[in-house]
Amino acid sequence: MAAPELLTRLKPVYVQNRKYIGSKYHLLDFIAGVVAERAPGARSFGDLFCGSGVVASYFAARGMRVAAADNLYHNWLAARCFVGGRPGQVDWRRLVPIIEELNELPPADGYCTREYGGSYFTVQNAGRIDAIREAIADLVARRCIRPQEEAVLITSLLYAADKVANTCGQYDAFLKHLGAEPYSAEGVHRVDAMVYKPIQLGLPQVVEGPGNRVLLGDATDLAATMACDVLYLDPPYNTRQYVDNYHVLENIARWEKPELHGKTRKFARDPLKSGFSMKRQAPLQLDRLIGRARAGHIFLSYNNEGIVPDEKIIQALERRGPVEVFTRSYAIFGNGAGRSVRRPIEERLFCCRVVHPPTL
Numbered sequence: 001m002a003a004p005e006l007l008t009r010l011k012p013v014y015v016q017n018r019k020y021i022g023s024k025y026h027l028l029d030f031i032a033g034v035v036a037e038r039a040p041g042a043r044s045f046g047d048l049f050c051g052s053g054v055v056a057s058y059f060a061a062r063g064m065r066v067a068a069a070d071n072l073y074h075n076w077l078a079a080r081c082f083v084g085g086r087p088g089q090v091d092w093r094r095l096v097p098i099i100e101e102l103n104e105l106p107p108a109d110g111y112c113t114r115e116y117g118g119s120y121f122t123v124q125n126a127g128r129i130d131a132i133r134e135a136i137a138d139l140v141a142r143r144c145i146r147p148q149e150e151a152v153l154i155t156s157l158l159y160a161a162d163k164v165a166n167t168c169g170q171y172d173a174f175l176k177h178l179g180a181e182p183y184s185a186e187g188v189h190r191v192d193a194m195v196y197k198p199i200q201l202g203l204p205q206v207v208e209g210p211g212n213r214v215l216l217g218d219a220t221d222l223a224a225t226m227a228c229d230v231l232y233l234d235p236p237y238n239t240r241q242y243v244d245n246y247h248v249l250e251n252i253a254r255w256e257k258p259e260l261h262g263k264t265r266k267f268a269r270d271p272l273k274s275g276f277s278m279k280r281q282a283p284l285q286l287d288r289l290i291g292r293a294r295a296g297h298i299f300l301s302y303n304n305e306g307i308v309p310d311e312k313i314i315q316a317l318e319r320r321g322p323v324e325v326f327t328r329s330y331a332i333f334g335n336g337a338g339r340s341v342r343r344p345i346e347e348r349l350f351c352c353r354v355v356h357p358p359t360l
């Protein structure tokens with residue numbers, strides 16, 4: 001990591017400083033407690049649906065060898081940034097001034113301004129994202145930075161963009177009232193006050209380790225390659241596709257500038273849609289994935305509102321070994337209609353001590 005005097009020049013960015021649906025940040029003590037109790041002495045941790053990366057980071061920071069994966073590119077990139085680096089792969093002394101220069105760039109009139117200016121971002125911030133993302137692409141094209149440094153810079157941009165986005169935390173829609181007060185008299189969220197602040201890149205606070213791996217792809221395909229003491233599974237539990245919720249960040253990360261469609265400006269993304277978010281496919285996918293897992297223990301997070309029935313989950317896990325279920329009441333944010341109301345759900349952690357071999 002960077003020398004101490006450099007660290008203070010930029011705002012620190014922590015892995016949890018991002019709004020992510022289904023993030024287990026507030027459940028880490030629960031998950032870690034059960035893992036420590038049921039799999040004491042575990043040295044390696046696989047996280048096949050790593051999402052924001054908070055779970056993988058937590059275990060990496062506590063000395064576990066971590067393998068993480070997600071099927072979205074921007075999650076893969078961010079997980080690489082936060083847990084995928086080896087000591088020496090990032091020259092922090094060089095990177096800090098680069099981030100400072102990126103923060104000084106004036107807005108450019110480009111793809112992001114055209115597609116997201118005045119909707120997901122203010123025109124000014126969309127222009128700054130254009131300028132910064134083009135500058136990072138240019139550094140890569142001129143081979144001025146290494147792949148791990150690219151992951152850090154783009155992650156810094158994604159986290160900064162997310163902070164000033166005109167959304168309720170996900171990008172299936174933008175809020176309609178750019179220019180208005182943040183909340184209406186009835187408490188409906190209109191515009192986040194942060195939206196008007198100039199985008200500002202910070203310095204990701206990473207865990208560097210020699211043995212961590214971060215993979216991009218489908219969890220079921222990758223399961224057989226991820227041998228570990230503890231395999232943690234946190235698949236989507238409802239029919240809302242993650243790629244729909246985060247298409248803007250995915251598009252900025254990829255920077256392929258595809259044609260966008262409709263009012264919400266989405267790209268053609270069928271290959272990124274997940275079977276775990278499809279009612280008919282989800283039980284089969286989960287069964288196949290659990291059948292392929294190569295782990296001493298499997299821990300599966302699935303709340304009581306999920307689309308896979310409990311008996312199917314238990315059936316799939318029991319094929320691999322004895323199962324216990326741990327529960328924790330948890331309050332999640334509202335109904336997706338912009339109201340900041342919390343409602344309780346039951347978060348469950350299914351724990352399987354694997355005794356039967358995988359079925360390929």
Ligand SMILES: C[S@@+](CC[C@H](N)C(=O)[O-])C[C@H]1O[C@@H](n2cnc3c(N)ncnc32)[C@H](O)[C@@H]1O
Binds near residue numbers: 075218234242243274
């Ligand atoms: C409930 S979220 C995981 C949240 C994560 N544990 C955290 O704390 O941030 C589910 C994740 O699975 C990913 N995903 C969905 N289908 C997938 C698949 N077939 N293979 C790999 N990842 C998938 C989504 O992109 C999403 O990030």
